[in-house]
Amino acid sequence: MHQAPHVPSRFVRVTSRDAGWVQFEFSIGDPDLCVELTMRPAQYEAFLRQQHAIVLPDASPAQLEHERRHWHDSVPGSAETARDYNT
Numbered sequence: 589m590h591q592a593p594h595v596p597s598r599f600v601r602v603t604s605r606d607a608g609w610v611q612f613e614f615s616i617g618d619p620d621l622c623v624e625l626t627m628r629p630a631q632y633e634a635f636l637r638q639q640h641a642i643v644l645p646d647a648s649p650a651q652l653e654h655e656r657r658h659w660h661d662s663v664p665g666s667a668e669t670a671r672d673y674n675t
Contacts, residue, residue, distance in 0.1 A: 600636060601644040605629075619644060 596617035603624070604611040610632040615622035627635060636643065 598639045598641040599644055600639075600641040602646045605646075613647075614639075614641070 599615045599619040601613045609626055610629055611626045613622035614625050
């Protein structure tokens with residue numbers, strides 16, 4: 589008997605929305621590892637259906653800034669990382 593292959597969960601978190609565009613983060617398996625995408629609202633809705641994505645709560649501006657700062661500070665060559673290597 590064959591088992592269906594495991595399909596990792598897919599996640600979407602809207603980061604910005606207006607009448608013409610939806611900006612969002614898309615991830616497969618781990619919501620903390622994502623790509624940023626921008627689509628027209630109709631394309632976004634079709635994308636959600638096609639991917640069977642779990643829609644996470646919209647990110648607040650403060651949450652987005654915290655995540656971006658955390659990512660930036662962990663990148664080799666950033667000021668924070670350079671300071672850590674020099675101490």
